[in-house]
Amino acid sequence: MEDNFDLTLEKIVNLAKRRGFIFPGSEIYGGLSGTWDYGPLGVALKENIKASWRRKFATSRNDMYELDSSILMNPQTWVTSGHAEGFADPMVECEKCKKRFREDQIEGDVCPECSGKFGSVRQFNLMFETRVGALEDSSSKTYLRPETAQGIFLNFKNIIDTFHPKLPFGVAQIGKAFRNEITPRDFIFRSREFEQMEIEYFVKEEEWQKYFEYWKDEMMEWISSVGIDMGKIKEIEKEDLAHYSKRTVDIEFVYPFGQKELFGLAYRTNYDLSAHSDGSGQKLEYLFDDGSRITPHVIEPSFGLDRAILAVLVSAYREQDLGEEVRTYLKLPANIAPVNAAVFPLVRNKEDITDKARIVFGILKEKGFRVQYDDNGNIGKRYRRQDEIGTPFCITVDYDTLENNTVTVRDRDTQEQKRIPIDELTSFLADQNK
Numbered sequence: 001m002e003d004n005f006d007l008t009l010e011k012i013v014n015l016a017k018r019r020g021f022i023f024p025g026s027e028i029y030g031g032l033s034g035t036w037d038y039g040p041l042g043v044a045l046k047e048n049i050k051a052s053w054r055r056k057f058a059t060s061r062n063d064m065y066e067l068d069s070s071i072l073m074n075p076q077t078w079v080t081s082g083h084a085e086g087f088a089d090p091m092v093e094c095e096k097c098k099k100r101f102r103e104d105q106i107e108g109d110v111c112p113e114c115s116g117k118f119g120s121v122r123q124f125n126l127m128f129e130t131r132v133g134a135l136e137d138s139s140s141k142t143y144l145r146p147e148t149a150q151g152i153f154l155n156f157k158n159i160i161d162t163f164h165p166k167l168p169f170g171v172a173q174i175g176k177a178f179r180n181e182i183t184p185r186d187f188i189f190r191s192r193e194f195e196q197m198e199i200e201y202f203v204k205e206e207e208w209q210k211y212f213e214y215w216k217d218e219m220m221e222w223i224s225s226v227g228i229d230m231g232k233i234k235e236i237e238k239e240d241l242a243h244y245s246k247r248t249v250d251i252e253f254v255y256p257f258g259q260k261e262l263f264g265l266a267y268r269t270n271y272d273l274s275a276h277s278d279g280s281g282q283k284l285e286y287l288f289d290d291g292s293r294i295t296p297h298v299i300e301p302s303f304g305l306d307r308a309i310l311a312v313l314v315s316a317y318r319e320q321d322l323g324e325e326v327r328t329y330l331k332l333p334a335n336i337a338p339v340n341a342a343v344f345p346l347v348r349n350k351e352d353i354t355d356k357a358r359i360v361f362g363i364l365k366e367k368g369f370r371v372q373y374d375d376n377g378n379i380g381k382r383y384r385r386q387d388e389i390g391t392p393f394c395i396t397v398d399y400d401t402l403e404n405n406t407v408t409v410r411d412r413d414t415q416e417q418k419r420i421p422i423d424e425l426t427s428f429l430a431d432q433n434k
Contacts, residue, residue, distance in 0.1 A: 034184030069151025
């Protein structure tokens with residue numbers, strides 16, 4: 001039985017580092033604020049979530065096209081989109097220690113670091129500026145993209161000319177984005193380098209409301225499928241809209257540090273295509289078979305991958321009081337867990353058992369399962385290690401295996417064990433990962 005426990009962000013951060021999910025960036029040099037490195041298990045978890053997203057929103061559909069656009073773009077992109085002038089946060093600076101903070105994230109009139117007074121509020125542009133080429137003049141200045149959406153709008157004409165899609169259709173993209181956050185905080189929730197999974201879905205203006213509701217339902221279905229606690233999900237109708245949006249719904253999640261934005265759904269009208277059409281001189285229109293033309297309107301389901309990972313970890317974290325110890329485990333869906341199964345030899349000093357365990361491990365590896373081999377310590381300790389990383393099943397090769405070619409399979413959530421023939425293991429795991 002799962003016990004009531006106090007879940008803090010510190011517990012998530014500690015487990016993530018201890019078990020190789022997420023490390024502080026540049027840690028041996030004291031770190032770099034707002035940066036995080038994904039370790040081996042973090043990479044696996046991230047890739048599983050991305051794969052689930054692609055299956056749901058891209059590869060299983062007939063109306064979606066995938067794109068991987070460049071991080072660096074012509075700087076006029078950001079002038080036309082409005083980012084060069086309007087992509088900013090309110091910032092205040094302490095007159096005493098000179099530290100800067102987001103004005104909307106501080107309480108009171110004094111600096112939390114030194115109790116100094118703040119100066120007046122200024123707007124701070126969040127884009128990272130960089131240079132392209134050997135010259136360092138105004139013509140070489142560009143930016144690391146602060147969002148992936150603009151790469152889709154810039155390639156709208158290429159998709160139309162190459163694939164001639166039928167309206168409505170969408171373009172899906174997963175990629176890195178960068179924002180020079182004034183005060184990155186709350187682990188991977190707000191960082192300076194992050195990954196987005198976004199869709200721009202092009203529709204007729206009169207159909208935008210229908211597709212807005214459709215995509216909200218699709219988002220909720222996927223959120224549940226990756227193990228995010230739907231009881232912690234809140235829909236918030238946004239009142240303070242971005243310059244491109246006519247309607248935005250924020251899908252928020254109750255993190256240990258409060259209710260904050262997880263994903264977003266926006267109706268961007270035809271703002272972006274119209275702006276880039278004017279800015280570039282190119283016609284970014286959709287041509288119907290009867291010769292009529294429109295500038296399509298856009299529904300944008302936007303997902304932050306790092307925030308999704310944090311929400312998955314928060315949702316999956318469990319503590320169970322076993323009397324003499326507390327069992328910590330991640331109740332991850334089998335298809336999302338970084339390791340599908342772990343293989344143990346009951347004892348490590350009996351050659352025929354270890355040889356058989358290696359064979360079982362090899363069979364599962366060859367079939368494409370993500371498996372670990374563990375013979376370090378007693379069985380109980382091995383179970384605890386696998387529980388903490390969310391491994392759904394532990395497979396033990398024991399003396400009975402040598403007699404009847406069956407193994408013990410232990411379920412992470414119930415801790416129940418059952419015997420399964422070795423030749424049925426692959427089908428068993430495949431069924432669990434659907």
